[in-house]
Amino acid sequence: KNEVEQSPQNLTAQEGEFITINCSYSVGISALHWLQQHPGGGIVSLFMLSSGKKKHGRLIATINIQEKHSSLHITASHPRDSAVYICAVPPPYGGATNKLIFGTGTLLAVQP
Amino acid sequence: GVTQSPTHLIKTRGQQVTLRCSSQSGHNTVSWYQQALGQGPQFIFQYYREEENGRGNFPPRFSGLQFPNDSSELNVNALELDDSALYLCASSFSRGEQFFGPGTRLTVL
Numbered sequence: 001k002n003e004v005e006q007s008p009q010n011l012t013a014q015e016g017e018f019i020t021i022n023c024s025y026s027v028g029i030s031a032l033h034w035l036q037q038h039p040g041g042g043i044v045s046l047f048m049l050s051s052g053k054k055k056h057g058r059l060i061a062t063i064n065i066q067e068k069h070s071s072l073h074i075t076a077s078h079p080r081d082s083a084v085y086i087c088a089v090p091p092p093y094g095g096a097t098n099k100l101i102f103g104t105g106t107l108l109a110v111q112p
Numbered sequence: 113g114v115t116q117s118p119t120h121l122i123k124t125r126g127q128q129v130t131l132r133c134s135s136q137s138g139h140n141t142v143s144w145y146q147q148a149l150g151q152g153p154q155f156i157f158q159y160y161r162e163e164e165n166g167r168g169n170f171p172p173r174f175s176g177l178q179f180p181n182d183s184s185e186l187n188v189n190a191l192e193l194d195d196s197a198l199y200l201c202a203s204s205f206s207r208g209e210q211f212f213g214p215g216t217r218l219t220v221l
Contacts, residue, residue, distance in 0.1 A: 033210070042116075042214035043153070043200060086152065090207065097166030098207040099143055102152040 003027050004089055004103040012109045019074040021106045023087035026068065033100060034061050034072050035086040043086070046072070077110045084108070114203050116213035124221050128189045131216045135182040135203035142184045143210065144176060147198040159184060160206075188218075196220045 004025045013019050023032070031050040037043045047054050047061040049070075054061050058077075063070040074081055084107050088100040115134045123129050135142050141160045145153035155168035159178035173189040182203075188195055196219050202210040 030207070031209075035212070040217075042198075043202075043212040045209060045211055048209040097143070097155075097158040097160075098141065098204060098210070099155040099158055099166060099168070100145075100153075100202075100210065105152060 003101050004087060006085075006087055006103040006106050008106060009104060010107045010109075012111065013077050015078060015110055015112050017077050017110075019077050019081075019108065019110075021072045021085050021087075021108070023070045023072070023103055024068060025070075025087075025089050025103075027089060027091070027101070029065075029089040031090065032063055032070050033088045034070070035088060037084045037086060037105075039083070046085075074108075079110045079112050082108055082110050114201065114211050114213035116199075116201055116216050118216060119214070120217045120219075122219045122221065123191050125191055125193060127191050127220075128187065129191060129218060131186045131188075131199050131201075131218070133184045133186070133201035133203070133213055135184065135201075136211050137182060139182065139203035139205050139211075141204045141206060142178055143202045143204075144186045145200040145202065146170070146195075147200060147215075148194075149197070153200055156186070191220045193220050 034046040058075045060073040084105045086105045087103040090098045143158040144156040147153040157167040162178045178184040198215045200215045202212045204210045
């Protein structure tokens with residue numbers, strides 16, 4: 001069982017739809033990252049959050065530390081949002097590094 | 113932001129390669145990841161204040177350097193076909209948020 005799991009693995013939406021991507025993790029963490037990767041491209045950090053909610057433009061990320069669950073929401077989705085969305089967590093407290101443990105990724109396709 | 117060079121690179125099996133990363137100003141930690149096609153990134157190693165402070169499941173022919181001027185290198189010796197991947201560096205201030213570079217796509221023929 002992966003330490004970080006995402007759902008769904010693939011998601012197709014129509015332009016304008018509200019989108020939710022979920023992430024569950026099994027390790028104790030200090031913070032969780034949401035990342036975006038366009039096909040063939042590098043990774044862009046969207047959010048790092050340790051509690052509550054963060055909002056940036058049309059993107060909203062929430063986290064529930066007790067339930068070990070986070071969600072990424074996209075409002076008024078647009079074709080340019082099409083990408084792989086990845087949640088990632090650092091190792092639990094006490095680890096020597098802040099290397100990230102990556103989820104399986106969610107491939108989002110927004111159709112016009 | 114974080115930059116990487118070169119963008120693309122083609123090498124042949126057995127050769128050596130050096131990939132470069134320029135961290136965000138003020139960041140003291142750089143991590144390197146390997147992302148094979150269709151896979152998630154895998155942690156190679158991390159450098160903190162010019163010392164390696166953690167390593168993933170990669171052989172010793174993967175080595176690195178971090179310099180005091182916000183630059184760092186990933187060196188791979190004796191290239192193998194399976195080393196073909198996107199190599200990502202990410203910088204942070206200690207355990208803070210990591211910022212990724214655009215990656216270097218390495219093809220080994």
